[in-house]
Each structure stands twice: as C-alpha cells, then as structure tokens.
Amino acid sequence: MELNSRIPDGPIEKKWDKHKFDLKLVNPANKRKYKVLVVGSGLAGGAAAASLAELGYEVECFCYQDSPRRAHSIAAQGGINAAKNYHNDGDSVRRLFYDTVKGGDFRAREANVHRLAEVSNNIIDQCVAQGVPFAREYGGLLDNRSFGGAQVSRTFYARGQTGQQLLLGAYQALERQIGLGTVKMFSRHEMQELIVVDGVAKGIVTRDMVTGEIKSHLADAVCLATGGYGNTMYLATYAKGCNGTAIWRAHKKGAAFANPCFTQIHPTCIPVTGDHQSKLTLMSESLRNDGRIWVPKKKEDCGKPASQIAEEDRDYYLERKYPSYGNLAPRDIASRAAKQVCDDGRGIGETGLGVYLDFEAAISRLGANKIEEKYGNLFEMYERITDDNPYKTPMRIFPATHYTMGGLWVDYNLMSTVPGLFVLGEANFSDHGANRLGASALMQGLADGYFVIPYTIGGYLAGIKPGTRIKADDPAVKAAEQTTSERVQKLFAINGKETPTHFHRELGKVMWEFCGMGRNEAGLKKALQRIPEIREEFWKNLRIPGSGDEVNQSLELAGRVADFLEIGELMCLDALERRESCGGHFREEWQTEEGEALRDDENFCHVAAWEHKGEGQAPVRHVEPLAFENVHLATRSYK
C-alpha cells in the first residue's frame, strides 16, 4: 500500500491556491453526467451534498436518522473558530494554523491544517449569508469568545447551540437542492458495503431501515462523512446512533485507517450515575471561561458539601499547574489532570469520579444575570439531568469520550487509499493530530464540505470519462448485495440469549479501562486478549427478535456493535504500537517527571495507517512521515 499525501509544492501559504489552479476542471455541461454519493448529512456531508449539487453534479445523500437535520453535529455547543481577528487581539491565519498544529501535539499534516485556517474565514461569511444567527454585540457586529487552548478570541457562537445553527444552515442549503431535484435524499438508510471495482470506489449498498430493502447505488465517486467511532467506548457524548460501520466496511475494502488510537476525552461532561447509563452529556468547554475547576485538597473533605469546604482547602489544580492557561488548558491536559486528582482519591460525588466546576466567583464578579445570558441554556440542561442548581452549587463534571481524531487516511484531496472514495469531517484523520482544540471540529467539517471537496472532487472526476459508471448487473454489485444479506441472516441465525447492548457495554468497559485516558503495555495486551473473547461470545450468544424486512432497531444495533468489536481491537493495537505519549494518547510509560506527555519525535513523528489484510489476518501498519517545516517541533507547554 502506497501512502502518497499529494501535498503540493511551494511555500505553505501558497499551496492551496496553487493546487486549486492545478486541479483540472469539469466542463459545466458535463457536471450533470457525474453522480456523487454522500453518506452522512452532518456539517461535512450536508455541506458537501449541497455544494456539489449547486455546482451541477447529480447527488444522492444518505443518513440513518429520520431527517438530515438530526446529524450529531447538531449537538456541538460551544462554537466555531475563524481567524478573522475582529477583536484586534493578534489573530491571523498563521496563528490559527500554529495553534492547531501545536494543539494537535505535532501529529497533524501541516499543509492540511494551513488550508483549514485559510478557509476558516470563508466559513463564517458563508454561514452568515445563509442566515445563521450568530451572537452579536450591540453595535450589530459579530461577537467572539475565547476557547480552550487559544489566547485570542476567535470563536464565533450562537448561544450554546452553535452546532445546531450551523447544521441547520447546511441542512437548509441541502433541502433547497432537494427541492430543486438536484439531490436525492435517502433518510433512514444505512450504508452496509462499499462497492469496489478494480480497486476503485463505484457505489454503496444500503439497507432501508423501514422496509429492510437492500439496494445498490452506483456512482462516479463516493464521499463518506459519517462522523467518528467514539461510541466504541459505549459511554460517550455521541448520539446513540453514531457508528463506525461505514468507515469500517470501507476499511475492509481497502481504505487505510489512520491513527485509530487518537481519541479525545473531553474534560467537562456530566458524571455517570449508574449501570443504566446509556450516554454521557457534555457541558460546553466555553464554561471554562468563567468556571473554576477544583477538588478538595484533603481526601477527608471529599464527602462534604462544596459549601463547607473553605477556600484555602480547595485545590484549583489547573490554575496551579498551568498558570498561563489555567482553566482554559487544552482538553487532553485538562482531562488527564482530572483523572490524576481522582486517582489521588480527591474526586467528588458518590462515585469519587468527579471534579467541581464552580461559578461562584464569576457570579459575584459579573452577576447571575450576565452568567445566565452567557450560559443559561447549559445551566438549565445541567439542572434537568442532575437536579442540582449550578447557580447555587458547583457543577460536578468528569471526562468522557467525545471525538475521534483518527479515521480513514486521506491525501491532500481528501481521497482515501481507494481511488474514488473521499472521506470528510470527523470520519477522516487529517487535521487535528493527536488532540483537537475546542471549536475546531465545526470548522473542519464545514471546511471539508463547503470549501475543499467541491474543488478536489472535480480534479478526480475530470479524469473519468462521463457515462462509464458500472451497471447494476456487475458481479461486484451482486457480490456486495449478497454479503449484506448474508450478514443479516447470520446475525438472526445466532439465536442466543443476550442483547446487542450487553456486548456493547462489555466492550465499552474494556476500552475505557485500557484504552481511555491512560494506556500502558500490560493493559493494552489484556484488552487485545479480552476483545476477541467478547466478539466470539457475541457471535455465539446474540439474540435479535423480529425480522429483517421491517423496522428492527436491535438488528441495526447488532450490525454496528459487530463493527465496534473489530474497531476496538484496532484502536488498542494502534495504541500499543505507538510507543510514545502525544495529545490524547497517553502511554503511562512515556511521561515527564511532572506527569506530562512525552513524545518520541525520533521514532513516532508519523501517521500510522493500518491496512486490512482479510478476516483473521493481522492488519499491517504503514507509516506516513510528518515534516514540520513551519511550526517547529517543540514540547507543548501551557504552563
């Protein structure tokens, strides 16, 4: 397998401009002769489907939800970054690029990150033109706030619902195209297989989640924008339906999977209450602008109500350890620090797995009204879930799985190792390295969908003769359909005793314990032994009632859990082989005396991309070296 990143020549500031000019164009009259499939309708998929249809391509778009407006991008609360420098505080494309490379702990591709920073400003312009109601100041201009890991105010927001508003903007653009007949939308459809002919992506097989119909869709190019695979951990801030099925099945058809162990554990989520827990809820990182994080200094104080712990007995550990960034330290660092104080026996709440996020100081400084204006909906949400009033008692928070920086490997054109298969948004690996900064996911999803793929896919399609799509009777199509129906039959045939959720929960426990915030060789080896056992049990003892030719949520979940049981194994293998600590990947064997991540740039300054070699065969690890010519390799310091 060859990993050619196709990074254009020239100085970093000129690469994207030069590349856009070098890409071949498709004649406007020919565009309608090309069909593109977009799987996923979130920020990346929705934006791509709308933009490609506007250009004139024939587009089909798929989502598992009942409407494209439900995609989980909708749940992003805090904001979206852009290098507008509206606040005159020293921001620039260069600085956004620099912060993102550094925030990713030097494991992202410089050229991709620079392009992301360049188009960040276009995104804000585009969204405002669509009617996205960003927060404004009294003068009518856009408001900004600062966000984790940045020292400038470059985050645009719409109350605590930025993801919702950006997604609805993309959704409305998509619906406009659906109304014009240029996009055909398939809601409640789940991709089951990628159709590959002579090594080139030519279509997908879907299952209609209402009728159970298994059908092929043939095209000239396929875009996967199906989000991350963080639900491998079972408990996560993802929507319940988020899954890794599309990218995993594409991986099995030849798409390399890059850096699968790079997962983000978000520091501010509502702690677990019991075994019934089905998901975890994030509290926006923006709360760290005004909230102060602390635990008691003394273990014996942990059982007391927060109000009875004197100021001098509180340990504001982020402010203590990272005086210049304080409570705004990047996510990986803030999460690990929370784990350390809880491991130390100073965690709060019934389980001892929690820390306080306290607004008392901000409320006395700014007044409760100002705090309500900024975070009212988040406070309400917290109270609804926990029955605690955060205006009166500090919030209790704990880290939870939130995002996957890893994903399918893509080149500069966002094309995977399977020609014709493009991967956008969280589903690819490209821009966040080993740790994503706050408010960068929305930026990347929309950058890929609105401003990258419309150019790069043209370059690919220009090289294909129009009208050369494969036909429905192609053997590859029949084979992919057959694989899909056989998988469904196989799942029903097990006829065991346990539910799909049971196996998912078991997997999640293993992943969180051994491949979560702290990882080590012994633990990962144990996980690599345990996961195949759970998988074997799954294929022996799963039970799915009902049939495959109707709505069957147990069948849907079983298919996804079967894939999580394989993805989890690759995550652990990748974590084992990356013998260094970087960003969210913390190998306990590699840390400084102060407990900070210790990178090994000599041996691991690269992307690890895994190749699937067939069922029961060990995957092969390939390497794409990373060069840092503009932001020089240095130990991250937020002190």
Place this chain on the structure above:
Amino acid sequence: MSKHLNLTLHVWRQKNAKCDGKFVEYPAADISPDMSFLEMLDVVNEGLIRKGEEPITFDHDCREGICGQCGMVINGRPHGPKERTTTCQLHMRSFKDGDSITLEPWRAEAFPVLKDLMVDRGAFDRIIASGGFISAPTGSPQDANALPIPKENADLAMDAAACIGCAACVAACPNASAMLFVSAKISQLALLPQGQPERYIRVRDMVAQMDAEEFGTCTNHGECETACPKGIKMENIARMNRDFIKASLTYRPATGGGGVG
C-alpha cells in the same frame, strides 16, 4: 440513593403503517429515579429481547435534547409532564412509585406511524425544501461583518431558530397544525436582513406546502407553545400570518429572464 420505582406502562404497539395498533401493558420494575425516561425504556426493552419478544420501537438519537428525533406522548402530553423538556431529557424522578404511564406516538394525519412509537415526519423536511432557506450558494459572500445586524433582531431570530423540529407542537394541537414549526423558520429568516429578498415568496411557498401535507389550521388553542420543549412562542405565528397576508395581496408572478446577449 433514592428509592427505586415500580411502574406500569401502557404502550402503543403497531407493527407497521398498514396494521392496526393496540395498547399493551408492561411492568417497569426497579427503576432508578436518576434514569432518563428513555433509559427506563431501554431497561424494559432489554428484558423483552431476553424473553425473545420484540422491543418497543421509538425514535431517539442525541439524548441531550437537541436533535429533535425523540418524542412520544406521555400520559396525554407530548414529551411528558415537565415543561421545556424533550422526552430524552425527562428523568424518572418526575414520576412516583406505582404510577401508570401511557405511551403513544405523535398522532397526526401527516405523520404515519412506522412502528410502535415511531412516526414519519418527512412532511417537515418537505416544508423546509419548499422555501425554508436563504438562497446563498457556497462561494465567496461578503465579509460577515459587512452587514451589521441589531443585537435585538439577532436574538429574536435565534429564539425562533432554536426549534428542533421534533413536532411536539403538531402532536399537541387539536387540529394537528404545524404552524408553530413553520412560523419559527419564517420568523427567523424574516427577522434578518439576509432573509429579505425571498421573504414573501418564502412564506407563500412554505404555507402552500404545509397545506398540501394536510396539517390542520391554527385556531389559537396555544397547546403548541405549552408543549414546545424549546420555548418557541406563538408570536411567530402572528409574524407569519402578517407576512402571508401581505404576500398574498402583493403577489405577482415572476417575470421571465432577460435572454442571452
């Protein structure tokens, strides 16, 4: 730990859009008050699957009150007893030990039941496709700050834009009217300068599609506003009606293009 609850559920079971449905009784035993409502249903469903019975089908996704995919009528109220709370954000501490709970799907002509508590809300997407957007193709619009928008307008637009499209308003309305949903989108875009060029054609097209989907009309019951988990106000309906009347009186068919030079 607070005391666990034992409840009786009366659940609407319906195999598909063609079959008739009926209520079936299920016990929900040993339920923690910290569970969300959907986690309680998960527990019941796990038990059903283990017995080889089909679990209760219900729509859900984000489980944090923002995607709008969940929703069922709980004891006669869409999304249940707690104000401004989606079904997924409702917690079992809102119920008492020994309670009977009746669960039904959204009931409306425009939303066929697909299975049990799951309905087809495709009509909402078709209404948005008919005009619920600003035509701003991806490209290079002017700088975002070139168009100042008074904070008050931006805030009012955001109030309307907070709609999650769950359709509780339709389920709550005795007429199964969709006017709260439709007017929220019309208001958001009409309050912003970017939305002005298409303001009157938008309201005409969206109202026409709403009628074509066979939603009822508004007779000012106000049930929609009470049921709305996001606090969308009826003032949006007033705005929509005003715009619709103006649009109807001033409508002229579009004139042809200028031809090619």
